[in-house]
Amino acid sequence: MADVTLRKVVKRYDEVEAVRGIDLDIADHEFVVLVGPSGCGKSTTLRMIAGLEDITGGDIMIGGDVINDVPPKDRDIAMVFQNYALYPHMTVAENMSFGLRLKRYPKAEIKSRVDEAARMLDIVELVDRKPKQLSGGQRQRVAMGRAIVRNPKVFLFDEPLSNLDAKLRVQMRIEIKKVHQKVRTTTVYVTHDQVEAMTLADRVVVMNHGRIEQVGTPNELYHRPATKFVAGFIGSPAMNFIPCRLEDVGGRLHVRLTDRISFPLPAARAARYKGVTRADKLLLGLRPEHIAEAKSHQEPGIESFDVVLDVTEPMGMETFVYFTLEGTQICGRVNPNAGARDGAPLRLAVDLNNMHLLNEVTGVVL
Amino acid sequence: MSTIAIDKSAPNRKMKYGSMSRDRTWALRWSYFFLTLFAMFSLLPPLYMLVTSLKGSAEISAATNPWWVFSPTLSNYIEILTSNQFLRFFWNSAMVSIFVVTITMLISVPAAFALARMRFWGSATLATGVFLTYLIPETLLFLPLFKMFATFGEFTGIQLINKWYVLLIVYPTLTVPFCTWIMIGYFASIPKELDEAAIIDGATWIQTLTRIFIPVAFPGIIAATIFAFTVSWAQFLYPLVFTTSIDQLVLPVGIITTLIKGDVFAWGQIMTGALLGAAPPLIIYAFLMDYYIAGLTAGATKG
Numbered sequence: 001m002a003d004v005t006l007r008k009v010v011k012r013y014d015e016v017e018a019v020r021g022i023d024l025d026i027a028d029h030e031f032v033v034l035v036g037p038s039g040c041g042k043s044t045t046l047r048m049i050a051g052l053e054d055i056t057g058g059d060i061m062i063g064g065d066v067i068n069d070v071p072p073k074d075r076d077i078a079m080v081f082q083n084y085a086l087y088p089h090m091t092v093a094e095n096m097s098f099g100l101r102l103k104r105y106p107k108a109e110i111k112s113r114v115d116e117a118a119r120m121l122d123i124v125e126l127v128d129r130k131p132k133q134l135s136g137g138q139r140q141r142v143a144m145g146r147a148i149v150r151n152p153k154v155f156l157f158d159e160p161l162s163n164l165d166a167k168l169r170v171q172m173r174i175e176i177k178k179v180h181q182k183v184r185t186t187t188v189y190v191t192h193d194q195v196e197a198m199t200l201a202d203r204v205v206v207m208n209h210g211r212i213e214q215v216g217t218p219n220e221l222y223h224r225p226a227t228k229f230v231a232g233f234i235g236s237p238a239m240n241f242i243p244c245r246l247e248d249v250g251g252r253l254h255v256r257l258t259d260r261i262s263f264p265l266p267a268a269r270a271a272r273y274k275g276v277t278r279a280d281k282l283l284l285g286l287r288p289e290h291i292a293e294a295k296s297h298q299e300p301g302i303e304s305f306d307v308v309l310d311v312t313e314p315m316g317m318e319t320f321v322y323f324t325l326e327g328t329q330i331c332g333r334v335n336p337n338a339g340a341r342d343g344a345p346l347r348l349a350v351d352l353n354n355m356h357l358l359n360e361v362t363g364v365v366l
Numbered sequence: 367m368s369t370i371a372i373d374k375s376a377p378n379r380k381m382k383y384g385s386m387s388r389d390r391t392w393a394l395r396w397s398y399f400f401l402t403l404f405a406m407f408s409l410l411p412p413l414y415m416l417v418t419s420l421k422g423s424a425e426i427s428a429a430t431n432p433w434w435v436f437s438p439t440l441s442n443y444i445e446i447l448t449s450n451q452f453l454r455f456f457w458n459s460a461m462v463s464i465f466v467v468t469i470t471m472l473i474s475v476p477a478a479f480a481l482a483r484m485r486f487w488g489s490a491t492l493a494t495g496v497f498l499t500y501l502i503p504e505t506l507l508f509l510p511l512f513k514m515f516a517t518f519g520e521f522t523g524i525q526l527i528n529k530w531y532v533l534l535i536v537y538p539t540l541t542v543p544f545c546t547w548i549m550i551g552y553f554a555s556i557p558k559e560l561d562e563a564a565i566i567d568g569a570t571w572i573q574t575l576t577r578i579f580i581p582v583a584f585p586g587i588i589a590a591t592i593f594a595f596t597v598s599w600a601q602f603l604y605p606l607v608f609t610t611s612i613d614q615l616v617l618p619v620g621i622i623t624t625l626i627k628g629d630v631f632a633w634g635q636i637m638t639g640a641l642l643g644a645a646p647p648l649i650i651y652a653f654l655m656d657y658y659i660a661g662l663t664a665g666a667t668k669g
Contacts, residue, residue: 102567102573
């Protein structure tokens with residue numbers, strides 16, 4: 001069993017509290033991604049699990065044992081670093097086997113483990129080269145190989161793809177996923193890239209200001225964010241937040257965006273929001289794909305309105321359109337054939353079945 | 367048939383290229399001018415030594431052209447190289463230097479590793495302190511050091527003064543601070559993740575030092591070694607103070623003490639001895655120059 005448990009973990013540097021009491025349960029074989037902006041405490045958390053940082057408060061358990069004071073080498077973990085951290089004077093094979101040689105494994109076993117890892121990562125022909133002779137992607141594979149041969153309880157990845165170019169990053173992302181499917185080792189992966197988090201994770205942990213904002217599967221976070229931070233962080237382009245308030249018009253609950261624009265809420269949404277104080281300052285959260293060109297026949301819950309576009313960004317498969325409502329810039333996503341042009345008027349439709357309503361002051365999704 | 371339009375915009379670019387090239391030419395001319403100046407400045411004294419070492423004492427005292435040898439002779443070389451005294455000085459110098467280099471590296475490499483990597487209370491202050499020690503001139507230190515050894519001799523009966531091995535204690539006060547400082551700089555340029563990876567791989571601090579840091583920092587270690595060797599080979603004041611018996615002298619002091627008799631200077635032999643004495647560092651530099659430069663410029667560029 002190699003489940004990882006964090007209980008009220010705190011990390012304080014002098015005056016600064018980098019991690020402010022986080023609780024997290026990572027199941028055996030699970031791939032968990034810690035994601036958040038820089039300085040949110042995700043790397044610190046990972047380094048505390050690795051034993052590279054002392055824990056100021058709380059407990060970290062691996063396989064049920066508290067490992068707060070266990071030195072890194074006895075935690076049975078392996079770590080992959082952003083800058084690969086390969087030993088420059090050793091060959092690929094020596095790099096991969098360093099840990100095993102220190103532990104005095106028999107030569108034959110070291111060789112078979114290195115061979116197997118090299119085969120898995122497709123670096124068999126590189127084993128006699130020095131790191132300097134490898135490309136970034138190859139170095140990252142070697143760093144992963146070094147982790148794999150140790151056959152540890154937990155893999156820790158610290159922004160492993162950040163030094164790679166965009167194309168290679170996508171390729172290595174798939175590679176990491178494949179490796180995890182093969183070895184099934186519990187993995188904690190830190191990144192600031194929400195796309196990486198979404199594509200790799202069984203569960204994503206969104207962190208901000210040293211706290212966990214939300215834990216959930218990628219789909220949960222995308223469709224049911226708990227806070228404004230998560231709603232805005234997950235998804236690209238980001239969710240639109242439009243200042244609004246609720247009002248009752250003729251017995252139906254409406255959401256009013258501007259003096260001119262007000263939409264009746266679909267029945268399910270109206271039921272959910274009927275207890276919300278009407279005077280509260282609210283935000284209407286809408287993802288770009290839920291603001292599209294208006295069609296002649298509208299489904300229930302889809303409401304159309306006219307705007308004048310500021311800018312359009314044709315992406316080929318779709319076109320992002322930007323317009324302004326009362327000073328708030330809003331992004332929509334329309335069909336490339338919808339006739340969107342810079343500065344031109346367009347009739348758009350919002351899908352209120354997928355709307356989110358947030359309290360502007362607390363940032364909580366209602 | 368179609369005609370091909372020829373791009374006529376080239377002259378514009380050529381002009382710019384020309385002016386760039388003119389700048390570069392001038393920069394190069396100035397560089398060579400100053401390089402020649404400095405080369406002459408540093409090479410003329412050894413050339414003068416070489417010329418003088420090939421002259422007999424009669425020609426040296428005669429007022430002939432000092433830059434030319436009219437009757438070349440190897441007598442100075444023969445005399446020096448067959449003199450047991452000179453060979454003794456040479457041997458003493460070699461012993462002192464080899465031991466000092468060894469002692470220095472054994473102290474400063476682990477010290478630098480500890481100061482650069484093992485964060486402990488006061489490590490930063492201590493690192494600065496190490497460097498400050500290097501700034502204290504030996505002319506200030508030789509009297510207190512002499513007094514210390516004299517007192518030590520009185521209390522223990524172990525006489526260190528006037529023994530060549532007293533230099534093994536004294537020289538490291540010069541070499542250890544500087545070598546530690548060089549190595550701190552070199553170790554600091556090694557990415558932090560490298561020792562973290564080693565620690566996670568299960569290496570102890572000692573293993574991290576011996577199996578990762580020393581091999582990676584090898585150019586730096588060579589640079590520090592050369593420095594320590596040069597300092598102990600060329601040191602003059604300390605051996606002059608601490609050793610007096612002929613058989614305990616090192617080369618620089620030995621040459622001066624034995625070849626200047628009263629006001630009679632055996633210039634030919636002095637020059638020959640100095641030239642032969644300069645040979646070992648020269649040979650070492652020549653072989654290890656690339657490492658030396660890499661070591662001193664570490665951290666300036668990545669990798």
